[in-house]
Amino acid sequence: MGNYYIKRLISVFFTIILIATITFFLMRAIPGGPFTRERPVSPAILENLEKKYNLDDPLIIQYLNYMKGLATFDLGPSFKILGTTVNELIVEGFPTSAKIGGLAAILIVSVGVPIGIISALKQNSIIDYIVMFGATLGVTLPSFVLATGIIYIFAVKYELIPPTGLGSWKGYIGPVIALSGYSLSFVARLTRSSMLEVLRQDYVRTARANGISEFKVIAKHALKNALIPVITYVGPMIAAILTGSFVIEKVFDLPGMGTYFVDSVSNRDYTVIIGMTVFYAAFYVVMVFLVDVAYSLIDPRIKLDS
Amino acid sequence: MNKKLLEVKNLKTSFYTHLGEVQAVRGISFELEEGGVLGIVGESGSGKSVTSLSIMRLIDSPGVIKEGEIIFDGVDLTKLKKSEIADYRGNEISMIFQDPMTSLNPVYKIKNQMIEVIKRHTDMTTAEALERAIDLLKQVGIPDPVAQINDYPHQFSGGMRQRALIATAISCNPRLLIADEPTTALDVTIQAQILELLKQLQKDTGMSIILITHDLGVIAEVSTNVIVMYGGLIMEKGTVQDIFYNPQHPYTKGLHKSIPKPHAKNDERLIPIKGSPPDLMNPPSGCPFSSRCDFAMEVCLTDAAPGYKISDSQSSACWLHDAESPVVEGFKKSKEVL
């Protein structure tokens, strides 16, 4: 059992190193290098710039240096925003993203799961149809459509929330709802179908046949089983939304990780692109690992399977 | 004669699917005395499982008990509220199911699942309930109950799971145990063990058992009385001796011919019953077996036969018993209709 976690942990590190390596060489494969775009720079300045950022070293030395930095959580300087390091950008952007993402995650779980359950218990009722219609809409609506829709209706038309920024608590409403829309719908659908599946299971019938109260049958016997697939989805999802949504942050103009990442992509700020990608990937695989741990706690069958 | 424990009167259960009404059970009546073991036999779709689930009131939407009474110890179970019937389940009436692999909740320990049931119906503390559960596991033949009660279901084999399920089912000393195909999913050797266990438990506790199966051999092993169901109706009722040595209904006879016998001669061939069971969405107005019956008469296509009394213990729903019908060898005439 402990073995299993150690094995998984090793593969987590391996994955992070691999992602960092791939990203590093991908960025170095771009013709021209980081300074040759936009205005042409004189060769002398270019040389100085390359010296300053150690780009005149052989590629393998650069790679090793980068990896050394990575080991000490140093992701290097930004090439485009002078005097700023990638670490600083992450430290600046991550709290904003995490705040929105955390609230969205809470909303997704605390609303998505219950409505999924209710919908399953009231299968084929009007409530079920409404929930399923909304959820289907939610998973087919791209997030930018939802986000802009929210801005238009609630910020522009009725002026209930500010269209951009996080000035007051009201500023959080739009981004959080827009960010959770897809996942909330997905979780509701998933919970519903999982719950329906579980309610058909023999052990639920056994519990009923043993006189267990309907509430306990659902809350104890069915729910724990029904939540297993939901957790599988929710874990990586939380990782993805905590690190910020490119779209939502753009639409609501929030200074989060996503905005910095998109900016770095359009500015061709390669160190920021590498750094943020590695950060995303690392955060993601660690979260997936944690989910696996949680998973094995809830489902006793997992441990033996490994 | 012992006291009547269960009396089912004209039970009709239907499922309202989006394609139409499926009449799974179409009006059956039978009774079970205290300490009796009733076998219900029939092929898949004959309504035998629905009958047992109806008794437990475990018919799920879109299924509905349309008509009839189920009188258990003087109380009509069909009239009880949900909370009231829950007090019977697992307590007065218990049930075990076909597939022990899926009938235990995979995410809870055996201990947890047993204690929950015991505490539900008794005033025991958790410690007492645990002790009781260990006793029960020992009683059903789990080799090391003290340790194994802490296992999860996936750590048990199929036979052990069925034993654990039986232990749970009898934990509150039920007066009726319904076993729905309890051995079908198990290996043949395990089947015999489980049947032996059920017989032993019946002897020890004196509870009544309804044993549902498609396997005549299993019935012969355990039951005292037998009901043969087909197409949602009872074809024949009787004691084990009646049904095995003096079957009166063409369907029961057909069943006998289609199962292998241990001492059969070489030239004795198995004769399958041709055709397939009726569509219960549009059940035939007459006898459900008429389309497959060698002796089908015009009346069989239009009217279902009433139960003709063959003896005190036996009755058969076939027009061939009617005095006016042609005489066929092997079918007794009867004047009395139940």
Added chain:
Amino acid sequence: MSKKDFRFVKKESNLDLEQARVSLTYWQDVWRRLKKNKMAMFGLLIVASIVLFAIFGPLFTDFDYKDQELLLRNLPPKLEVYEVEDNVFIHRTEAYNLIEFNEEGYVVDLLEQVTIDEANKIYYYSYIKEFEYLLVEGGAFPLPAGVTLDAEAFYSEVWGIALINVLADDGDNQVIIHYVHPNSPFLSGNQTNGTVADTIEGLVVDQFVFTDDISNPDLADNYTIKSDRTALFMILDMEKTLPPNTEGIRVLKGKLSHIKIFSEDILILDFGLRGLDSSEKPEGYEDVEYIITYKGKETTKITDTFSNKTYPWGTDFLGRDVLTRVMYGARISLLVALIATLVNFLIGITYGSISGFFGGSVDNIMMRIVDIINSIPLVLYVILLMVVLREFVIDVEIFGKNRVIFNGADGFTTIIIALGSVYWTGMARLVRGQVLSLKEQEYVLAARTIGVSNRKIIYRHLIPNALGPIIVSMTMMIPSAVFTEAFLSFIGIGVSAPQASWGTLANEALGGITRYTYQLVYPSLAIAITMLGFNFLGDGLRDALDPRLRKG
């Protein structure tokens, strides 16, 4: 009770009451099941409509996706109009352009803002008549030395070429110069012909008409507007050209061009703010009651609201037809999704079947690679690939000429490569699983035992069983590719301008979301409907192809 009929049933009628069902092939059966599923058929209908819309839509529009007309920018699909004269409807755009519509809702004419009285917030407009002329000169020119021009009079030249009304002063005498084009509606009797060279040195202009009638009341009243001392100037000639490098005048020769000539019908848009302090003016003038004066008649109320027929879905921020853009966007979005899905399908099927077929350690390593790729969100790879690929230009010498075979800056190809090279992992897993299980299936063995030919086993058993899940997963892959492409274009690394996918359109419309919501609504709706259609169809196909998965 009626007398019972106890005769035995004749064997024939009794024999088998089982209904004889026509035996259907697998695909007939799938189609039959699909047809029964209403949602799936609805999805199929949506998908078919969207595909038809993408293929044939652009054939029915008068516009191209890159046609722009700045005067017509941000026209909404629902128009608020002032009826200034019978059947003359004027719509005021957000940018204070006036456009005339007819009562059916078609654009009739554009009015040009000819002058602005910013202080009083009164804007003047005139119809533009377009003729083909040889443009000889256009632009501003400096005044000759020693000549001052009375700006008031001089500026009236803004009205167009038809009339140039210049008051020149060289210190000794004042002259008003009219230039009246022979075709001009202004031509009237009381003007004398001459050349401007007679009056002002350096201005050598052919065919000027001038007059010293300074007190011409028409001209003075209507066309005197204050201005600076630079002059906008255009000289036209039907046949002739000016001598080259005429002093003081830049000559653009020989270019046939549309020249706008304004007619005498002047519209005046009055913001109704006269007399108000600048501090009292409401911000953005939202609540202004505009007064439109046409031929002396004032219209203050919005008289009608009707649908824009020329641009049924309005125009975008560059005056491009939104409907046309959405139709071309459908082409790009669907094509990107389709090609990317096909590429994924090919890679996935090759990879998966190799892995499944060889099994053992080959399978182990290949699936481990898939696991590693899958360990982070695939969209990150797509973004990285887009970042890298867009910098590449590959050219190859073919027949002595350098031909660019790949240009990363062209988002279309790049996005297909990026999407196509990443999302195959799911397909590979699926195919591998199918191949592995098919190798072991009992029904294959069973079919073989009863002597079914290999050919038939492949057609009747293997292909239907393996193809079902693959088709379903492809149906689901298309909408997710549309989704991803829209997402990439929306964050600005997708298809490049002036080409536009739905995502690009949504991105472009984002800036004007508060005022021009419709620009965002149509592409967004297109995406949402497409997703919905493919999802319904995919769900239905899954049910139809694999009856085991059908839920009660």
